[in-house]
Amino acid sequence: MKRNNRKIKTKNKARMPTSSPAIQRRITNTGYSETGASHRKGSLAAWNPIRSSPQSDIDVNLSTLRARSAELYMGTPVATGAIRTSRTNVIGSGLRVSPRPKYGLLGISSAEAATWAKRTQEEFDLWASSKLCDIYRKNNFYDMQDMAYIDYLVDGDAFAVLRYQPPRPNMPYLLRLQLIEGTRVCNPGVQALIGAVVPWTVVVQNPDNGNRIVNGVEIDSDGGVVAYHICNRYPYDPTNLSQNPDWARVEAFGAATGLPNILQISHDERPEQYRGVPYLAPVIEVIKQVSRYSNAELTAAIIKAFFTLFFTESMPHADGVEPVEAVVQQLNGIPRQPLDPNSMELGPGTMNTLPMGYDVKTVDSQRSLSTFEPFTRELIKQIGAAIGQPYEVLIKSFNSSYTASRAALLQAWSEFKMRREWFARDFCQPTYEAWMAEAVFLGRIEAPGFFDDPLLHKAWCNTEWYGPVMGVLDPVKEAQAASARVLYGFSTREKESMEMTGTSWDENVERLSIEKAKLEQEDLPVYPSVQQGESAQNSDPDDDDETKTKGATI
Structure with a gap:
């Protein structure tokens, strides 16, 4: 009998994996999945925000942010102080231009450039210092800077339309500025008139050319700004119901000149962001809560004073007998x-x-206020940190040491200088270049090659803008530091004059020459001995906030 050696074919069965600690380990994500991106931790399980586009995150909520920001500015001391402190230190009485033509590119000498700059500065001031530069003939260019900057902080952005009118007596220039609040730049349609924005109305299409309009800003297929749509009235204005709303389309740049027709003063923090965010937006809730707490404590203090x-x-007696x-x-x-309480009178000696x-x-009515000041102080510190203003600067309280107070001033000044550069780039410099083009065209300013070569155009329009100076706690120390910077070539006399006193070094030298001649004529000492503080060199500024001045002759 033969043995059957055929192998019986069976279906392949999956083999169980070898049990090992590495395989049995629970598979989880790595990195942030167990920290900031965890969905299992109790502190983060219910926190699931969604990141969306700038239009969804910003533009949908912009009308609410503007309204709340404006109300805080008009009625809350902390918000009012924050905006006005920024305005005072960034703009002050107005940014002043100092022309700086690049004489190396222009082929002129430094002396010729200085003469041209002085003449141009005087000519620009003829236009800027006149109220005729305003389309409403109410403010000059320096006052309009103040208004535009406040609108920029409160609403998130501000606009200025460059318009031209016939010249008037004592005003040879045609350029006029028309300031527009950001709320008037909106999408055409009835939805904008009720003061509310819903997501599907933020981005609409222009039926004439197919471009998209994002909250009043028309963009092309590449996302470049093409035009702005401005309503002839405020979207929500119960006092102006008789005027039918109409939108004017203003092209961003002139087709022939390439110069801007409208200026948008804003600062974008995200790509594809076309509208600005109010300055107080990150701290609106905290400021409102601080205001409510302050009002509650104020009401309690008033009641306590009653x-x-x-x-x-x-x-009656216990036995009921009267x-x-x-x-x-x-x-x-x-x-x-019965006794009438109103018949009793209270008064001195009554x-x-x-x-x-x-x-x-x-x-x-006893009520303790021991926790009010430290609690609100900590909240205001957080507000100041969010908007770039240290607590000492925001509250105008310098009770710390000299070093700490100066550090607060320097920290705030970094924020103010940055915003000044933003504002000058968005508003002052484009306005100056538009004025310069008209001045050269009219022949009032000579600038060879201005319209022929873009490089020469920028060389003639090169400027520096100066504004308020940083406050000083010890003028002697600041003057010594400025002298050292000039001595070692880190700065110039003109720059230090502008930043320390807000004056022109050239004008100072001319005036000093006149004063010197006057003193010599009256036989008076030209450089009398004055007292200079030495405490900065001989003592630690942290030892005493108010250092005593010792005499020294210079």
């Missing part, structure tokens, strides 16, 4: 009258006689 009296009637005086009055036919059976009790 002097409240309660007139109480004595209870006092003898009351019985005698009733026997004599004198009825018992004495009142209460009827029998009445007593006076006072109410002591």
Whole structure:
């Protein structure tokens, strides 16, 4: 009998994996999945925000942010102080231009460039210092800077339309500026008039050319700004219901000149962001809560200041028998009258006689305010950190040491200088270049090659803008530091004059020359001995906030 050696074919069965600690380990994500991106931790499980486009995150909420920001600015001390402090230190009385033509590219000498710059500065001031540069003829260019900057902080952005009108007496230039608040730049349609924005109305299409309009800003297929749509009235204005709304389309740049027709003053923080965010947007909730807390404590303090009296009637005796005086009055036919509290008067030296059976009790409305100041101080510190203003600068309270106070000033000044550069780039410099083009075209300023070569155009238009100077805690120390910077070539006399005193070094030298001649004419010492503080060199500024000045002759 033969043995059957055929192999029986069976279906392949999956083999169980070898049990090992590495395979049995639970498979999880790595990196942030167990920290900031965890969905299992109790502190983060219910926190699931969604990141979307700038239009969804910003533009949908912009009308609410503007309204709340404006209300805080008009009625909350912390918000008002934050915006006005920024305005005062960034703009002040207005940014002043200092022309700096690049004479190396222009082929002129430094002396010729200085003469040209002085002439151009005087010519620009002819236009800028006149109220005729305003389309409404109410403010000059420096006052309009103040208004535009506040609108930029409150609404997130501000606009200025460059318009041209016939020249007037004492005004040879045609250029006029028309300031527009950001709320008037919006999408055409009825939805904008009710003051509310829904997501599907943020981006609409221009039926004439197919471009998209993002909250009043028209963009092409590449996302470049093409035009702005400006309503002829405020979208929500109950006082102007008779005027039918209409939108004007203003092209961003002139087709022939390439110069801007409208300026948008804003600062974008995200790509594809076309509208600005209010300055107070990150701290609106905290400022409102601080305001509510302050109002509650103020109300409590007012109530505590009231002097409240309660007139109480004595209870009958335990046996139910009335006092003898009351019985005698009733026997004599004198009825018992209830006490009228309004008949009693309070005043200095006043004495009142209460009827029998009445007593006076006072109410002591004690309330502790020991936690109010430290609690609000910590919240205001957070507000200041978010908007770039240290607590000392925001509250105008410099009670720390000299070093700490100066550090706060320097920290705030970094924020102010940065915003000044933004504002000058968005508003002042484009306005200056538009004015320069007209001045050269009219022949009032000579600038060879201005319209021929873009490089020469920028060389003639090169400027520096100066504004308010940083406050100083010790003028002697600041002057010594400025002298050292000039001595070692880190700065110039003109720059230090502008930043320390806001004056022109050239004008200072000319005036000093006149004063010197006057002093010599009157036989007076030209450089009298003055007292200079030495405490900065001989003592630690942290030892005493108010250092005493010792005499030294210079």
